[in-house]
Amino acid sequence: MFLSMMSWTSSAQDSLWIARGEWPHIPDSVQSIRFNANSDWTSINATLSRVPDQLSTLVLINSDSIMHTWKLEAEGEQEWEIGGFDTLSLNIPALAAGAYRFGLTNEVGRVLGASGQLQVGLDVDFPLFHWNLGDWSIDRMVAADLGLPIAWDAPYIPEQFTINERTYPATVDDVDALVTMSLGDTCLISIVNHGFMDHVFHFHGFHVTIVSSTLHPERVGWSKDTSPILRGEALVVQLVANQIGMYPVHNHNLIAVTNAGFYPGGMITQIHVMP
Amino acid sequence: MRQFRIFVLICAFSGSLLCSGQMAPPQLFSGMEGFTFLSDGTAIPIWGYGWVADGYITLPGPLLEYNQNDFVQLNFTNPSPESHTIHLHGLDVDQVNDGVPATSFYVTTGEEATYSFTANHPGTFLYHCHVTTTLHLTMGMYGMILVNRPDMMLYDGGPAYAENAPILFSDLAIETNMNPVQSFPFHDIRPDVFMVNGVSGNQLEQAEHIITFEAGQPIALRLGSMAYSLLRLDFPEELHATCYMSDGRPLPEPLEVVELDIFPGERFTVMIEPDAGWDGYIPCEFWNIPDQQFEDEQLIRVRDASLDVPTLGTNDSPAGFPNPTRSSITWGGLESICVFDAGGSMVFQGALLQGKLDVQSWPAGLYTAILSDGRRSRFSVIH
Numbered sequence: 001m002f003l004s005m006m007s008w009t010s011s012a013q014d015s016l017w018i019a020r021g022e023w024p025h026i027p028d029s030v031q032s033i034r035f036n037a038n039s040d041w042t043s044i045n046a047t048l049s050r051v052p053d054q055l056s057t058l059v060l061i062n063s064d065s066i067m068h069t070w071k072l073e074a075e076g077e078q079e080w081e082i083g084g085f086d087t088l089s090l091n092i093p094a095l096a097a098g099a100y101r102f103g104l105t106n107e108v109g110r111v112l113g114a115s116g117q118l119q120v121g122l123d124v125d126f127p128l129f130h131w132n133l134g135d136w137s138i139d140r141m142v143a144a145d146l147g148l149p150i151a152w153d154a155p156y157i158p159e160q161f162t163i164n165e166r167t168y169p170a171t172v173d174d175v176d177a178l179v180t181m182s183l184g185d186t187c188l189i190s191i192v193n194h195g196f197m198d199h200v201f202h203f204h205g206f207h208v209t210i211v212s213s214t215l216h217p218e219r220v221g222w223s224k225d226t227s228p229i230l231r232g233e234a235l236v237v238q239l240v241a242n243q244i245g246m247y248p249v250h251n252h253n254l255i256a257v258t259n260a261g262f263y264p265g266g267m268i269t270q271i272h273v274m275p
Numbered sequence: 276m277r278q279f280r281i282f283v284l285i286c287a288f289s290g291s292l293l294c295s296g297q298m299a300p301p302q303l304f305s306g307m308e309g310f311t312f313l314s315d316g317t318a319i320p321i322w323g324y325g326w327v328a329d330g331y332i333t334l335p336g337p338l339l340e341y342n343q344n345d346f347v348q349l350n351f352t353n354p355s356p357e358s359h360t361i362h363l364h365g366l367d368v369d370q371v372n373d374g375v376p377a378t379s380f381y382v383t384t385g386e387e388a389t390y391s392f393t394a395n396h397p398g399t400f401l402y403h404c405h406v407t408t409t410l411h412l413t414m415g416m417y418g419m420i421l422v423n424r425p426d427m428m429l430y431d432g433g434p435a436y437a438e439n440a441p442i443l444f445s446d447l448a449i450e451t452n453m454n455p456v457q458s459f460p461f462h463d464i465r466p467d468v469f470m471v472n473g474v475s476g477n478q479l480e481q482a483e484h485i486i487t488f489e490a491g492q493p494i495a496l497r498l499g500s501m502a503y504s505l506l507r508l509d510f511p512e513e514l515h516a517t518c519y520m521s522d523g524r525p526l527p528e529p530l531e532v533v534e535l536d537i538f539p540g541e542r543f544t545v546m547i548e549p550d551a552g553w554d555g556y557i558p559c560e561f562w563n564i565p566d567q568q569f570e571d572e573q574l575i576r577v578r579d580a581s582l583d584v585p586t587l588g589t590n591d592s593p594a595g596f597p598n599p600t601r602s603s604i605t606w607g608g609l610e611s612i613c614v615f616d617a618g619g620s621m622v623f624q625g626a627l628l629q630g631k632l633d634v635q636s637w638p639a640g641l642y643t644a645i646l647s648d649g650r651r652s653r654f655s656v657i658h
Contacts (some may be wrong), residue, residue: 004587013489062453138322155465156565157462158462164574196506197567198538198564198567200538200541202364205368207367207523207524221527223524225364225366225522226539226540226542227541228541242372243370245369245370245378246378247373247378248375248378251539254412255462255463255464258409258460260462262459263407263460
């Protein structure tokens with residue numbers, strides 16, 4: 001299913017900053033922790049890219065004051081601890097083509113949303129889009145930021161649902177989330193679920209072919225218009241633009257297409273196919 | 276009252292076309308004044324779809340069936356007080372027919388519209404309203420679409436089947452349905468009624484909800500979900516269940532299934548060839564997705580048709596359920612009935628007028644009718 005990986009040309013991001021700051025895309029403006037590509041704060045997590053089947057390195061710079069634990073969810077999963085204001089160099093193992101989730105696994109880092117995706121060999125022949133999915137309980141985030149206990153036993157009622165840390169309609173201003181194509185083109189979409197619950201995405205207008213999945217490998221090759229992305233799953237789908245028009249793509253668990261309970265919002269983006 | 280007049284006019288118009296010999300395609304309408312009945316007889320308000328010719332909405336909406344390669348023109352009229360649409364979920368129709376108000380069009384109160392598409396792929400699909408989708412689906416505005424092949428093969432080169440068994444899973448939140456205007460915020464909607472083809476509990480033991488088979492005749496289970504929950508089905512080994520399709524496309528390889536998860540909006544076609552003489556259940560678990568908690572289990576009964584097993588009385592036809600668009604219940608071809616109230620007292624015995632029983636002046640409540648051919652039928656009267 002995968003393509004020749006020899007023509008990889010993009011430059012690899014070799015450093016990630018762990019940073020804490022305000023998240024302006026949701027009205028509560030809560031504090032969040034993110035992986036940034038440089039020392040400038042942004043509330044959008046950075047994406048990593050690598051070539052297949054090659055070892056590589058990554059430098060983690062923790063600009064937060066507390067210790068965090070970094071994990072790459074791939075075969076032979078490994079965790080690394082990094083102290084406050086510390087720097088760590090780690091090895092990324094040789095991986096097959098596909099998408100992989102990475103993130104902070106300690107409670108504060110996880111709840112405040114430091115998580116991203118590692119794309120291996122995906123930006124070769126086709127345009128690549130990516131969706132990092134998140135579900136957010138403001139109460140949990142505020143507690144985590146203040147170092148207070150989190151009520152894990154309470155029913156989980158997230159109020160915000162995001163694609164690349166944005167809620168609809170801001171998702172369609174995101175060039176990574178809005179899929180723009182010309183008729184007849186093919187693209188890949190790399191989707192990773194960083195949330196605390198499973199999600200399920202429905203494509204209007206198109207079926208997509210599953211190219212890789214970390215948790216549903218038996219589904220590779222399936223043609224779907226509605227696909228679950230389980231908690232922690234990284235899924236890559238291929239889309240062929242066989243008709244023109246504007247088509248929504250959205251979570252079909254319909255509590256997740258809302259912003260603070262109001263429809264439409266949350267996990268919605270679009271596919272635009274031009275003649 | 277005005278809506279009722281509009282509605283009658285549409286029926287009359289539809290009837291006149293049929294009388295003049297022209298082929299009028301079936302026409303769906305949307306309504307916001309229907310009811311569904313829980314297994315204890317409680318009436319729950321629903322919004323939904325129904326055939327104009329029938330005059331009432333159902334939960335789920337009517338099953339739409341087409342043949343592969345049909346050019347479909349689905350006529351839709353909206354006499355209800357709010358705008359609605361029909362999204363043809365999974366049929367990959369073009370933008371204008373997609374049923375999303377922002378990119379397609381609304382069908383406002385009193386308007387009619389036609390959704391056109393070619394049913395290119397055989398399989399299992401869904402339809403639903405895409406206006407304020409979270410609320411309108413919770414209220415019941417959804418149904419299933421089957422695209423069949425005349426040769427009764429699942430797909431070109433696929434296995435043949437003897438019969439379709441459409442199974443649409445859904446759920447509803449009573450509090451939301453009882454008071455949709457006060458249902459904000461939507462993100463905390465948590466269903467508390469879990470349904471298979473719009474019913475639950477012992478309603479699934481009614482004859483119309485039991486899947487019967489003849490030995491050696493494979494049945495295509497057309498499974499789809501409009502629920503908020505994750506569905507987890509366990510197939511007993513006596514069913515010899517094999518999954519051939521998902522979302523209206525063949526799987527690369529058929530998959531023998533023992534357990535199958537179905538997420539909201541997904542569909543699967545599972546063929547079963549039960550052992551002769553088998554009478555049992557497919558357990559269907561509903562799981563809360565945010566909390567990963569078990570919520571409920573419903574049982575789909577599968578039974579060898581040759582077995583002589585007593586079943587609960589059938590509801591005969593959906594016309595047995597009145598709602599505000601109808602004042603009478605119809606049982607075609609019957610001469611007389613006896614009706615008992617919930618306390619067991621006979622409240623009516625006599626002949627039907629043109630097969631109809633006028634319940635307009637009856638007290639609200641749950642009733643059981645004994646039909647002259649021996650069948651039993653339950654209905655509720657609501658005002």
